[in-house]
Amino acid sequence: xxxxxxxxxxxxxxxxxxxxxxxxxxxxxxxxxxxxxxxxxxxxxxxxxxxxxxxxxxxxxxxxxxxxxxxxxxxxxxxxxxxxxxxxxxxxxxxxxxxxxxxxxxxxxxxxxxxxxxxxxxxxxxxxxxxxxxxxxxxxxxxxxxxxxxxxxxxxxxxxxxxxxxxxxxxxxxxxxxxxxxxxxxxxxxxxxxxxxxxxxxxxxxxxxxxxxxxxxxxxxxxxxxxxxxxxxxxxxxxxxxx
Amino acid sequence: xxxxxxxxxxxxxxxxxxxxxxxxxxxxxxxxxxxxxxxxxxxxxxxxxxxxxxxxxxxxxxxxxxxxxxxxxxxxxxxxxxxxxxxxxxxxxxxxxxxxxxxxxxxxxxxxxxxxxxxxxxxxxxxxxxxxxxxxxxxxxxxxxxxxxxxxxxxxxxxxxxxxxxxxxxxxxxxxxxxxxxxxxxxxxxxxxxxxxxxxxxxxxxxxxxxxxxxxxxxxxxxxxxxxxxxxxxxxxxxxxxx
DNA sequence: CGACATGTTGAACCTCATCAACCGACGTGG
DNA sequence: CCACGTCGGTTGATGAGGTTCAACATGTCG
Numbered sequence: 001x002x003x004x005x006x007x008x009x010x011x012x013x014x015x016x017x018x019x020x021x022x023x024x025x026x027x028x029x030x031x032x033x034x035x036x037x038x039x040x041x042x043x044x045x046x047x048x049x050x051x052x053x054x055x056x057x058x059x060x061x062x063x064x065x066x067x068x069x070x071x072x073x074x075x076x077x078x079x080x081x082x083x084x085x086x087x088x089x090x091x092x093x094x095x096x097x098x099x100x101x102x103x104x105x106x107x108x109x110x111x112x113x114x115x116x117x118x119x120x121x122x123x124x125x126x127x128x129x130x131x132x133x134x135x136x137x138x139x140x141x142x143x144x145x146x147x148x149x150x151x152x153x154x155x156x157x158x159x160x161x162x163x164x165x166x167x168x169x170x171x172x173x174x175x176x177x178x179x180x181x182x183x184x185x186x187x188x189x190x191x192x193x194x195x196x197x198x199x200x201x202x203x204x205x206x207x208x209x210x211x212x213x214x215x216x217x218x219x220x221x222x223x224x225x226x227x228x229x230x231x232x233x234x235x236x237x238x239x240x241x242x243x
Numbered sequence: 244x245x246x247x248x249x250x251x252x253x254x255x256x257x258x259x260x261x262x263x264x265x266x267x268x269x270x271x272x273x274x275x276x277x278x279x280x281x282x283x284x285x286x287x288x289x290x291x292x293x294x295x296x297x298x299x300x301x302x303x304x305x306x307x308x309x310x311x312x313x314x315x316x317x318x319x320x321x322x323x324x325x326x327x328x329x330x331x332x333x334x335x336x337x338x339x340x341x342x343x344x345x346x347x348x349x350x351x352x353x354x355x356x357x358x359x360x361x362x363x364x365x366x367x368x369x370x371x372x373x374x375x376x377x378x379x380x381x382x383x384x385x386x387x388x389x390x391x392x393x394x395x396x397x398x399x400x401x402x403x404x405x406x407x408x409x410x411x412x413x414x415x416x417x418x419x420x421x422x423x424x425x426x427x428x429x430x431x432x433x434x435x436x437x438x439x440x441x442x443x444x445x446x447x448x449x450x451x452x453x454x455x456x457x458x459x460x461x462x463x464x465x466x467x468x469x470x471x472x473x474x475x476x477x478x479x480x481x482x483x484x485x486x
Numbered sequence: 487c488g489a490c491a492t493g494t495t496g497a498a499c500c501t502c503a504t505c506a507a508c509c510g511a512c513g514t515g516g
Numbered sequence: 517c518c519a520c521g522t523c524g525g526t527t528g529a530t531g532a533g534g535t536t537c538a539a540c541a542t543g544t545c546g
Contacts, residue, residue, distance in 0.1 A: 079397050081397045083393055095378075132371075134378065135338075139337065146345060147344070150316055150318070154322050203535090204535060206536080207533095400502065437524070447503060449526080449527085450503075451525095
């Protein structure tokens with residue numbers, strides 16, 4: 001039915017869409033999958049575009065196909081805190097609420113598989129299996145959010161940066177295990193800017209920059225360019241991250 | 244069927260249990276409510292007792308009837324970070340996972356309505372309406388966790404303490420709106436220790452103590468004793484909290 | 487080429503963690 | 517009954533880690 005994924009092979013947009021929809025309808029009947037496809041449509045957002053504004057009625061939700069979406073809130077003094085990052089196959093949006101307390105903004109150019117929120121909610125009601133999948137996704141996100149609370153609450157700047165790089169490395173490693181074979185060491189792309197990184201880590205660009213150079217001079221990481229990292233020894237990075 | 248709650252009236256344990264079960268079976272048929280009751284049993288935990296250990300197979304989950312449960316993780320150097328606080332009517336536990344990444348510990352003496360986790364999961368499968376309620380609860384918790392990320396990421400010590408007091412005040416206000424009528428100002432009990440507060444806010448007892456006395460000398464709060472607060476002017480506390 | 491965005495580096499300041507002493511309440515045992 | 521240790525909380529002095537402000541480097545686009 002769908003082509004199997006071969007190592008290194010590029011996926012078409014519709015391949016990716018199907019893979020992502022399957023994340024929501026894994027154990028559900030094929031009719032659920034078909035209905036999901038029926039209400040889904042693809043859409044792209046330029047970097048910086050607001051996908052879901054905070055505090056306004058939400059019309060859409062969806063699944064990230066490529067790129068990075070940041071969930072943010074800007075506080076009184078103008079500082080922006082990122083409370084979540086969504087990558088390919090992550091769900092964006094908030095079912096069963098009129099307004100979102102946070103804005104979803106494209107951190108890079110983003111392709112998404114978008115649903116009309118009302119139609120998606122009706123589909124959830126009709127297909128408990130899909131709703132079950134969404135519950136599982138939400139529980140995982142909750143665990144991740146709490147992991148992040150741990151990081152923000154009691155880690156130093158160096159541990160924060162190292163932890164963040166590790167989480168990105170792990171994610172990249174999962175999706176494209178080949179990346180580490182090329183060089184013998186895990187390599188990955190950091191798809192966001194230093195300032196987004198700082199906003200996510202609850203610190204400043206300057207501190208992020210300093211910690212990166214510090215990790216670099218300690219030979220714990222190496223940079224091919226500003227956004228491509230190599231990790232020669234994962235265990236040392238893990239130690240820098242605080243476990 | 245159940246007695247209506249009158250202002251100031253104490254609830255029996257079974258009243259509370261029924262109220263809490265209803266939170267899970269609100270829109271579900273009465274059979275779901277009955278089945279929930281059938282697998283529920285009450286249990287008390289002494290302050291400090293571990294309700295759900297981290298990293299071990301979970302056997303139970305449940306709903307808090309009274310007291311406070313803290314969700315914690317202890318990191319390598321021995322510091323403890325609290326990633327969540329559960330009060331009466333909050334759900335404790337992690338459905339659909341074998342082990343919890345965090346420990347649930349009684350921060351005070353706690354009464355809970357406890358379910359066998361496997362039985363609870365079977366019930367969820369059988370009653371999509373109950374699972375829907377759990378999804379909504381989980382989504383709310385996710386929003387709360389992200390709100391906390393915001394607080395930890397970009398607020399000063401004073402703002403953290405003020406925000407925490409506000410959230411407790413709001414919670415108390417919702418449950419017992421009478422409390423503020425007695426004095427004309429919102430009054431509430433802070434049911435946890437300063438050290439738990441520090442662990443929740445990602446700071447130290449000393450800093451918490453200083454910020455509380457600072458808010459006190461600024462007449463933004465008043466203390467009847469160590470754990471009973473009065474807020475003469477909510478808007479000033481809100482401003483101290485950073486909005 | 488100049489203007490602008492993004493990232494790095496340097497220096498000064500400040501918030502908060504740390505260490506230490508102190509206080510009152512409580513319980514225990516002599 | 518009082519001496520004592522313990523526990524939870526407050527207050528003080530000091531220093532380190534991180535923010536802030538500023539300059540500089542690099543790359544990109546008109």
